[in-house]
Amino acid sequence: MAEPSALPQLEDLPPEYVAHDEGRMIYSCMAAMTALATSVVVLRLWARKEKSAAIQVDDWLIIASLPFLWVLMTCGVLSVVRGGVGKHTIVNLIVDPDAMNRGAKYFFVSQFMYGTVIALIKSSILALYLHIFPTQFMKKSCFVLGGLVFAWWLMAMIVPFVQCKPMSKSWSPFEEGTCIDTCAFLVGNAVPNIVTDAAILALPAHQISKLQLRTMQKAAITGIFLLGGIVIIASCIRLKVVYALWESDLNMDFTVQIKDSWLWTVTEPAVGVLCACLPTLRPLVVAIMGTMKRYSTKRSTGESNAIITAGGRTSKPASKPRFSRGQVSEPIGSFERLDDIESAEGGPAGLVLWPKGFCQDRKTTVVGRDSHSALSDEIALGAIHVRNEMTLSEDRLSR
Structure with a gap:
């Protein structure tokens, strides 16, 4: 130049x-x-x-x-x-x-x-x-x-x-x-x-x-x-x-x-x-995507649960009856997370979970197996990582 x-x-x-x-x-x-x-x-x-x-x-x-x-x-x-x-x-x-x-x-x-x-x-x-x-x-x-x-x-x-x-x-x-x-x-x-x-x-x-x-x-x-x-x-x-x-x-x-x-x-x-x-x-x-899905589900659930009365008002459906302990019509109920994982029967590798509030006629056992490898630190790439494997088994107990 x-x-x-x-x-x-x-x-x-x-x-x-x-x-x-x-x-x-x-x-x-x-x-x-x-x-x-x-x-x-x-x-x-x-x-x-x-x-x-x-x-x-x-x-x-x-x-x-x-x-x-x-x-x-x-x-x-x-x-x-x-x-x-x-x-x-x-x-x-x-x-x-x-x-x-x-x-x-x-x-x-x-x-x-x-x-x-x-x-x-x-x-x-x-x-x-x-x-x-x-x-x-x-x-x-x-x-x-x-x-x-x-x-x-x-x-x-x-x-x-x-x-x-x-x-x-x-x-x-x-x-x-x-x-x-x-x-x-x-x-x-x-x-x-x-x-x-x-x-x-x-x-x-x-x-x-x-x-x-x-x-x-x-x-x-x-x-x-x-x-x-x-x-x-x-x-x-x-x-x-x-x-x-x-x-x-x-x-x-x-x-x-x-x-x-x-x-x-x-x-x-x-x-x-x-x-x-x-x-x-x-x-x-x-x-x-999860937030959008939850928001969409919440809206659709809220709309479907609303009841239109004769006066044009909306009301929520009556809640399901609550059962007291020992009152079992069928051995099905929600599970409660144990406070101390180490105190569970079978230790951390074999957790015994009981339905909350029901008779002990059934037990559910969750067995975990850790997989350790160079990929255990999960990378968000979908399918290129190793997860812990859990086995869920359910047995009816004899009375």
Whole structure:
């Protein structure tokens, strides 16, 4: 980018050209996507609490990604507010000649934030896979992909420091010096990112195919993981936008052209956080569906139990008669939970429950068997967890 030799007066430019500013739209979109990603992580933690599940490594990694996403979004907002992004370049050079240098500094910092947040998101997904599928195949695959992600992150951290000589030329485009081929760097950064995304996305398919589930259940679980393909689409769009930016004539209108690059640089990791959290949100869906079902049942029960009298009034039906102890017409009644599980006959593995308030002519025994495995910490993915098995038996006693 060459420094313009002469600039027109602001009064010589059309008023609508001077007033052009897409800044509000840019930082509103970036803030909205960041807020959405943060909200999804909060819901993920709520789902863990709802299932009484411990916070795992994958949760900590996705939590750790949020501060970097927030800083990335802040760089984008500052590039608009103080860097002139969204306004015409000529207007920026006339009104605030240092604006473009400030915007370039924010872009320089954003490269480190972008690389780190992407690496943390991918590491979180791989850790989730290891927790759900603790098989040798998955362990080896996750460690290989984890190594590739680390190598990609290391490259993303080193290259910005050496891409220009002197380094200050990275944020001072008019300064004398040389820089590496920016387009080659962008492609070299984005292509491995997309390839590892695709590999991580396809990894669970092999394990899901081995599960002893109905075809529809396998398809549903696979669909949850395949929703992560959205982030691949976002990565491809960002590559296209950024590559088109640096291939174009930057002397034309750089601060307007770079707006889409900023948008997708923030949107891609935000979508990545969303996709990484989707498989863990099943308890939220179950809770919402359960609440809706209870509300619907309560309404329908209330309406069906109401009795319309001759005067148009509604009244509740008479309650069922209550029976006293020992008064048994049929040995059927409600069960009462024991206060002390250890004092029950048979101990915790064999509980004897008696119908409340009836003669002892029948006994019910509940026998539990715990299943311990690497999957005992339930993950809300439906069918990919182990539950305790209970056997219910009922015997009539001789009088």
